[in-house]
Amino acid sequence: MTAGTLHIVGLGPGGVEHRTPAAARAVAEAEAVVGYASYVDACADLLHDRQRIVRGRMGEEDARADEALVLACEGARVALVSSGDAGVHGMAARTLARAAELDEHERPEIVVVPGVSAAQAAAAVAGAPLTDDFAVLSLSDLAMPWSRVEHRLRALAGSGLALALYNPRSSRRTEGLHRAVAILRAARPGATPVVLAHDVTRAGELVERTTLAGLDAERVTMRTVVLVAGDTAVDAGPWLVALRGAVPA
Ligand SMILES: C[S@@+](CC[C@H](N)C(=O)[O-])C[C@H]1O[C@@H](n2cnc3c(N)ncnc32)[C@H](O)[C@@H]1O
Incomplete structure (x- = not known):
């Protein structure tokens, strides 16, 4: 396992008060935040200028999953953000499926952080x-x-x-x-x-x-x-x- 970590984060349905403390911490403590642009915007209050921010486009979900995994494999602490719950029509499944293809020794620690679904x-x-x-x-x-x-x-x-x-x-x-x-x-x-x-x-x-x-x-x-x-x-x-x-x- 590499030193990096990947948190796959469900940000909740939108309102900050419906975002869990665990989700907020995963984003605030990340060195890189990756997500569809409007989901990155939804956690703008947690971002800071020392973070690398990767804003993706609709239809590029696999590319986002890969980018988050590559950054984590390189040793970064990464938050891949989804709306609602990342496991409900969100980024969790495709990201885990791609992570499973990596050599076990190269795979970063991965944590799925649940959120309130729509x-x-x-x-x-x-x-x-x-x-x-x-x-x-x-x-x-x-x-x-x-x-x-x-x-x-x-x-x-x-x-x-x-x-x-x-x-x-x-x-x-x-x-x-x-x-x-x-x-x-x-x-x-x-x-x-x-x-x-x-x-x-x-x-x-x-x-x-x-x-x-x-x-x-x-x-x-x-x-x-x-x-x-x-x-x-x-x-x-x-x-x-x-x-x-x-x-x-
Ligand atoms: C790609 S899915 C993401 C679902 C998300 N992972 C969840 O658990 O809520 C996007 C769809 O979720 C629904 N959705 C997400 N957030 C919503 C909200 N705040 N209000 C109403 N519908 C929402 C809409 O049907 C939207 O088309």
């Missing part, structure tokens, strides 16, 4: 819609063909599980969400509660309640996580809650 932060604003069983899906077809995304969604649509949909729609990927909503509408009642949570814990946070029938895909962006209630969800005053004992209608 679905958890969104659920907390809406109430407790993910308290019963739930599944997390990404609707992105960048790293997986859409046919596989759709296969998973169809399997889950009839399951009654609450769903958290990440990467639901971008300016380029607009069709997938329409197809996903059509699949869900065919399998679940139109009155199924849906939460559109935009920029949770960030400036401009907006959390909207709608239903599967009323869901307007145009309201959804890459900064939205979509929560589709499961079959044990009920309204409790202003909150949407999933009560495991609730009987499906």
Whole structure:
């Protein structure tokens, strides 16, 4: 093992108060901070001028993982930053997979620092819609063909599980969400509660309640996580809650 260390850090959903002390320490004590530019910006308050800062672009995730590993192999203390939890549609898996290819004696110490994921932060604003069983899906077809995304969604649509949909729609990927909503509408009642949570814990946070029938895909962006209630969800005053004992209608 080399003297370097690599912390793969989940920064949380955006708000500094939702970033863990362990994540903050890993970034502040790093000699090099590597990440997609807007995630580096999200921890700007922790950066200082003695650090090497590597700001990456969308679609260059493997290059970022490699750069972080190379710097750590050279002996640096490195923080590779992700939003939310690095293990939930973040940088952890691809980075560990690439690290596993290194000779064991050349591999730096690697620590995955967990963070608050967008679905958890969104659920907390809406109430407790993910308290019963739930599944997390990404609707992105960048790293997986859409046919596989759709296969998973169809399997889950009839399951009654609450769903958290990440990467639901971008300016380029607009069709997938329409197809996903059509699949869900065919399998679940139109009155199924849906939460559109935009920029949770960030400036401009907006959390909207709608239903599967009323869901307007145009309201959804890459900064939205979509929560589709499961079959044990009920309204409790202003909150949407999933009560495991609730009987499906
Ligand atoms: C590449 S994934 C990163 C997920 C992240 N690792 C996590 O655990 O939250 C990006 C997607 O996460 C969701 N997301 C991340 N942060 C969010 C936030 N603060 N508010 C709403 N959605 C968010 C959006 O669906 C976005 O398209």
